[in-house]
Amino acid sequence: MSDFQFVVCVPARYASSRLPGKPLIKLKGKELILWAVESAQSLGASQVVVATDDARIESLVAGAGHQVVMTSATHQSGTDRIAECAHLMGWSDDTWVLNYQGDEPQIPVDNVRQVIDMVQQHPEASIGTLYQEITRIEQVMDPNCVKLVTDHTGRALYFSRAPIPYSQATFGEPPSMPPETSYKHHIGLYMYKVSFLKKFAALPPSEMELLESLEQLRALAHGEVIVAARATQVMPRGIDTAEDVAAFERQAD
Template identity: 40%
Template sequence: MNKIKIVIPARYSSSRLPGKPLLEINKRPMFWHVAQRCIEAGVPIGDIVIATDDERIFNSSNTFSIPVVMTSNEHQSGTDRINEVASILQWSSETLVVNVQGDEPLISPDLIKQVIGLSVKKSDFDIFTAIKRITSLDEFKNPNVVKAVIGNNNRALYFTRSASPYNRDDNTDFSFAFRHVGIYAYTVKSLYQFCSYPESNLEHSEKLEQLRALSNGMTIAVTEYDGDLAHGVDTLSDFHDVKRIIEGM
């Protein structure tokens, strides 16, 4: 089995909530809680890396003895930041890298384990991610819910903000509809390949980074997750909600 690494992108600047990786829950910064979920998924702390562009986050990571790498502040996405980490640390081309968002302190360890397991079962694919069945028409029609269109062999055919796949005979039917869950895994080789491509037209239009991979012929495998999805932290209100949940555990 390939070596497994988790990289947690933790950027200081955020238009809606600047400095959110450093917001404290139980006297620990938010990125620390994300790292704990990764440890609970069975990945040792030595294989978890915080990827940041800010000295405050870098220093805080060191304070809590979490491996950290300082990256460029010019990256357009977390994937580009992860790619730089893999390059700096000279990970082998077959190393599996899991991208866990730094603003999801309640992410399920089972979800992380499931995506890692998918990469073992479907090793002939380039990228691995998760989906969850859509359960309401409102969710199906909501453009903020990214839909994943799935073909045979757990293969993702497309991702879109539109209500898809569409049933011509019944436009209220969402029985084959799934939402995309934003966790990714890729080998370093696939990560390098992905980041070598410019933004694709479909990616630019839908504002979905994974369409760059599909537009260039890369393959994406999915696993269906049936657990509850934890809400990420985008706003101060989100943070207070998550803080209450964690502090009440």
């Protein structure tokens, strides 16, 4: 990953409304959190740390020989958890941190390189992230598929679980894919500095964040710049439901 220095934090909480105990669910005989950590360790980071609020996850990760820290169980978001991890690890303000989702066990290396290049090219941005094109109307209408709207420079304007942008012409019954509109599916891969994490954690959750349950809206609400680019590699599906677990199990090794 060239000479760019960064660390990786993998936030992992036990509670999950759709898939309780998700980090400890076994996929092909190995717990999901271990899939994520081992994948993150292939990225060339100087350090990979799991930040959790659960002793069972801590025990598993530490027992497998990986670095892990215990954080508060009251964090509003994964980014808040990473901010505490940065404090516990003593990372300096100018340390770059990659937020590697614990339920995304197979993030392509090329996509990580892309986020790294992006934050270096956009010093005005607090966060770098990615999206991929949505091609099916089912995804547009799915609240679990977070949509993103950007301006012509790649700056994020809004994130939502709702179908944005909304096409009055084509969202009838049944809804159909608007041919003239490009829909963006946000990928929860973030790169930011510790200085931003400190600032973010000190801000109160915004009304938009609480309404949509999307932490990146706190940053937008307080005027932070988020830049996003189309991912060069298709992201494998994350693990959010029992169906996702079954699909992963069906994959060839």
